[in-house]
Amino acid sequence: MAYKIDVKKxxxxxxxxxxxxxxxxxxxxxxxxxDGLTLYTVRIDPDKCTDCGVCVSHEWWCPAQAIYKV
Ligand code: SF4
Ligand code: SF4
Incomplete structure (x- = not known):
């Protein structure tokens, strides 16, 4: 199990x-x-991720619902 970020979303x-x-x-x-807005290019480090699933457990956690389980 692993979690990833959909860069398109x-x-x-x-x-x-x-x-x-x-x-x-x-x-x-x-x-x-x-306009002063800062954009962050992010990724999930598989060595640190414990597969806890918090990031996909609530719709509001990621406003774009870009994180998914693979
Ligand atoms: S919230 Fe949990 S599953 Fe999501 S990236 Fe962090 S450690 Fe991994
Ligand atoms: S919360 Fe979601 S939309 Fe915002 S940077 Fe993280 S993955 Fe991208």
């Missing part, structure tokens, strides 16, 4: 980075747009 909001209880969602890149 991801809004790059970065909320999951602080919400993952294991700190398993890491930021590979940040871009600050002209």
């Amino acid at each position: 991801c809004l790059k909001c970065g909320l999951c980075v602080t919400d993952c209880p294991e700190g398993a969602i890491v930021v590979d890149d940040t871009v600050t747009e002209d």
Whole structure:
């Protein structure tokens, strides 16, 4: 079992980075747009992810529901 982020759905909001209880969602890149909005390119580190499933347990956890179990 593993969890992944669908990059086509991801809004790059970065909320999951602080919400993952294991700190398993890491930021590979940040871009600050002209309007001041920061976009985060994120991925799940399989070495840190404990497959707890919290990230897919609530609709509101990821606003784009971009995280899925494989
Ligand atoms: S919470 Fe969802 S939409 Fe936001 S950065 Fe994480 S995976 Fe992407
Ligand atoms: S399954 Fe748990 S540890 Fe893995 S990314 Fe989701 S919230 Fe974090």
